[in-house]
Amino acid sequence: MGTASWLPLTRCLANPQNPRDPGDVSDLASIKDRQLQSCRGISSSAYLKLWPEDVDRLEAAADSIVIINGNRRLTAAREYGRENLLVLVDDTIAASRAAVLRAAYDENTARQDFDPIEEAKAVMGIVSQYATAKEAAKAEGWSESWISHRKNLLKLHPELQQEVRARAKGSKEGDGISINVARRLGSVKGIQGMDLPSQRSALADLLQDDAQAAETAKKIRRQTKVARKARTQRPEHGRSTERFPGENSGPLADQQSGEPGSSAAAETEDDPLAEASLMLSELNGAWRRWGRAMAELQAAEAAAGDPLREEIARAVRRLATASEHDNRTVPDTFPAPVA
Incomplete structure (x- = not known):
C-alpha cells in the first residue's frame, strides 16, 4: 500500500467506472478550506491495464491518478476552487476489474445517500466481470437472490427508476415506488421489454x-x-359444551x-x-x-x-x-x- 500525498487537481482524474453521479456537492463546500478525509486512487497506468478502452476518456498524463474513492470530493474541490487533494495511491486494489469496482462500491454503500438504483448499477457492474452470477455471488460473498433483487431494479423504465430513487430519499409514502414493490415488479415476466405505459399497468395490477x-x-x-x-x-351455566x-x-x-x-x-x-x-x-x-x-x-x-x-x-x-x-x-x- 502506498502513502498519502498532496496532489494537484490537474493530476487527479475522475473514475470513468464510478457508478455514482456526484450530483449536488454543496454539502462539501467546506473542502475549499479543509479536506476532512483523504481520497484513494490508482495510477492511470494500472487503470488502463484493466480498461484499455478508456484511454480516450481519461486523456491521462503518465503520472495521473484515477480517484476510486472520493469522486464527490474531487468534484467539490474543482467546483469550490481547491488546488490540491490528499490522495492515497494504492495500486494493489487494481488486481482485477472486479476488485476496483468493489472498492468503489464498498465506500459508496457506507454512505446513506447512495440510492438503490446507483447501488444496483454498481452491483451489476461487478457481476458483469464474472462468467455467471453464481460465480460472482461466491466470489463477492453475496447470494444469487440478493443479486437478482438488484438486477430487477434495472429492468424498470428510467422514469420508474427515478420514482424508486425519490421514495428512497424520503418522499411521502404516496409518492414514488418502494424498493420492495420495485423489485417484485422487476421480476414480472417480460417486464424489461415493456414500454413505460405497459410497466405502469403491470405496477397497477401488482x-x-x-x-x-x-x-x-x-x-x-x-x-x-x-x-x-x-x-x-368459559361456557356459562347450562350452555352446551359439545365438541366437534x-x-x-x-x-x-x-x-x-x-x-x-x-x-x-x-x-x-x-x-x-x-x-x-x-x-x-x-x-x-x-x-x-x-x-x-x-x-x-x-x-x-x-x-x-x-x-x-x-x-x-x-x-x-x-x-x-x-x-x-x-x-x-x-x-x-x-x-x-x-x-
Missing part, C-alpha cells in the same frame, strides 16, 4: 393484488381473533371447557406451558375438521373447482413474495391435514 391480499389477511386475522376469543371463554368430532378430549379439553371437577382451566392462565399445549391441541382439532370439510367440498365441486380456496392460496403467495425473505415459496396446494 398494487391491486397487494391490496386484495392485505384485505384477505385482515379478514382472516379478525375472524381468527373472534374465534379464539369465543373458544377461550376430533376436537380436544381428555384433560386438555376439560381445561378449555372449565367443566366441573377440573381446576385446570384456571391453571392455564398462569402456566404458559399448559396454555401452549391447549393452543396446540385446539389447532390439531381444527386441522382435522378442516381436512374433512375440504374433502367434502372437493368432492362436491370437483368440476367447478374451489375459487375461494384458490383466492386464499393466491393471497398467501402474494404476501410471501412481498416479504424481504422471499426465498421461501408457498405451495399451490395446502398440505394434507394431520392424521
Whole structure:
C-alpha cells in the first residue's frame, strides 16, 4: 500500500467506472478550506491495464491518478476552487476489474445517500466481470437472490427508476415506488421489454393484488381473533359444551371447557406451558375438521373447482413474495391435514 500525498487537481482524474453521479456537492463546500478525509486512487497506468478502452476518456498524463474513492470530493474541490487533494495511491486494489469496482462500491454503500438504483448499477457492474452470477455471488460473498433483487431494479423504465430513487430519499409514502414493490415488479415476466405505459399497468395490477391480499389477511386475522376469543371463554351455566368430532378430549379439553371437577382451566392462565399445549391441541382439532370439510367440498365441486380456496392460496403467495425473505415459496396446494 502506498502513502498519502498532496496532489494537484490537474493530476487527479475522475473514475470513468464510478457508478455514482456526484450530483449536488454543496454539502462539501467546506473542502475549499479543509479536506476532512483523504481520497484513494490508482495510477492511470494500472487503470488502463484493466480498461484499455478508456484511454480516450481519461486523456491521462503518465503520472495521473484515477480517484476510486472520493469522486464527490474531487468534484467539490474543482467546483469550490481547491488546488490540491490528499490522495492515497494504492495500486494493489487494481488486481482485477472486479476488485476496483468493489472498492468503489464498498465506500459508496457506507454512505446513506447512495440510492438503490446507483447501488444496483454498481452491483451489476461487478457481476458483469464474472462468467455467471453464481460465480460472482461466491466470489463477492453475496447470494444469487440478493443479486437478482438488484438486477430487477434495472429492468424498470428510467422514469420508474427515478420514482424508486425519490421514495428512497424520503418522499411521502404516496409518492414514488418502494424498493420492495420495485423489485417484485422487476421480476414480472417480460417486464424489461415493456414500454413505460405497459410497466405502469403491470405496477397497477401488482398494487391491486397487494391490496386484495392485505384485505384477505385482515379478514382472516379478525375472524381468527373472534374465534379464539369465543373458544377461550368459559361456557356459562347450562350452555352446551359439545365438541366437534376430533376436537380436544381428555384433560386438555376439560381445561378449555372449565367443566366441573377440573381446576385446570384456571391453571392455564398462569402456566404458559399448559396454555401452549391447549393452543396446540385446539389447532390439531381444527386441522382435522378442516381436512374433512375440504374433502367434502372437493368432492362436491370437483368440476367447478374451489375459487375461494384458490383466492386464499393466491393471497398467501402474494404476501410471501412481498416479504424481504422471499426465498421461501408457498405451495399451490395446502398440505394434507394431520392424521
